[in-house]
Amino acid sequence: xxxxxxxxxxxxxxxxxxxxxxxxxxxxxxxxxxxxxxxxxxxxxxxxxxxxxxxxxxxxxxxxxxxxxxxxxxxxxxxxxxxxxxxxxxxxxxxxxxxxxxxxxxxxxxxxxxxxxxxxxxxxxxxxxxxxxxxxxxxxxxxxxxxxxxxxxxxxxxxxxxxxxxxxxxxxxxxxxxxxxxxxxxxxxxxxxxxxxxxxxxxxxxxxxxxxxxxxxxxxxxxxxxxxxxxxxxxxxxxxxxxxxxxxxxxxxxxxxxxxxxxxxxxxxxxxxxxxxxxx
Numbered sequence: 001x002x003x004x005x006x007x008x009x010x011x012x013x014x015x016x017x018x019x020x021x022x023x024x025x026x027x028x029x030x031x032x033x034x035x036x037x038x039x040x041x042x043x044x045x046x047x048x049x050x051x052x053x054x055x056x057x058x059x060x061x062x063x064x065x066x067x068x069x070x071x072x073x074x075x076x077x078x079x080x081x082x083x084x085x086x087x088x089x090x091x092x093x094x095x096x097x098x099x100x101x102x103x104x105x106x107x108x109x110x111x112x113x114x115x116x117x118x119x120x121x122x123x124x125x126x127x128x129x130x131x132x133x134x135x136x137x138x139x140x141x142x143x144x145x146x147x148x149x150x151x152x153x154x155x156x157x158x159x160x161x162x163x164x165x166x167x168x169x170x171x172x173x174x175x176x177x178x179x180x181x182x183x184x185x186x187x188x189x190x191x192x193x194x195x196x197x198x199x200x201x202x203x204x205x206x207x208x209x210x211x212x213x214x215x216x217x218x219x220x221x222x223x224x225x226x227x228x229x230x231x232x233x234x235x236x237x238x239x240x241x242x243x244x245x246x247x248x249x250x251x252x253x254x255x256x257x258x259x260x261x262x263x264x265x266x267x268x269x270x271x272x273x274x275x276x277x278x279x280x
Contacts (some may be wrong), residue, residue, distance in 0.1 A: 027077025044266030227274025
């Protein structure tokens with residue numbers, strides 16, 4: 001069976017388009033809301049959705065996502081409950097689903113047990129930002145045996161042998177950070193307008209990664225507007241949007257309101273896709 005992540009990028013390649021990968025925190029603002037948000041994002045055009053597994057010590061996450069994870073944990077979100085919630089609605093979602101998860105959570109549950117549970121719930125891939133490179137081949141093999149992809153992060157300062165090892169261990173897509181720092185930092189300037197995402201450096205990094213791998217490249221960190229989506233998709237295959245969407249969901253006090261906010265967010269961000277398509 002073809003992995004949904006790989007299939008989504010293959011369709012995108014044939015169509016000659018870019019895509020938006022929205023990121024949400026599992027269990028934020030509630031597990032019931034997550035179960036409503038995921039189908040809404042898929043219906044809004046998301047072919048791949050990234051779900052953060054709540055963690056008490058978030059990695060590289062800024063205040064918006066860190067607070068969302070705290071709220072999710074306080075509300076009782078656990079990996080087991082997240083697996084159950086997603087599994088119950090998986091058949092209603094066409095999009096591929098990716099877990100962003102700390103290796104600490106994976107190890108606590110046991111690598112094989114976690115990956116098996118993710119597969120059973122309908123998860124198509126894992127992004128493990130803090131996975132030790134020496135351990136990556138073993139985890140990648142477990143994922144591959146179960147039909148899941150494994151993606152690791154490439155930072156702006158990552159180069160040489162380390163970048164090649166990350167690329168070699170990854171499957172599905174490569175996750176390129178648009179800049180150094182934490183998620184959500186500098187989403188807007190003091191005047192409220194979206195900042196630039198460092199296009200010249202982004203173009204160079206994408207070119208370097210394309211020379212090292214045929215995998216699609218998804219770029220995240222600090223992307224919050226249709227204009228920034230357009231800018232990123234001039235070079236990368238997908239734009240990952242996290243903190244801005246999580247913040248839009250903060251005030252939603254019902255699953256219905258959360259789904260409506262997710263739909264509106266995808267509609268607004270899709271303007272960046274139309275701009276890209278218009279130039280092709």
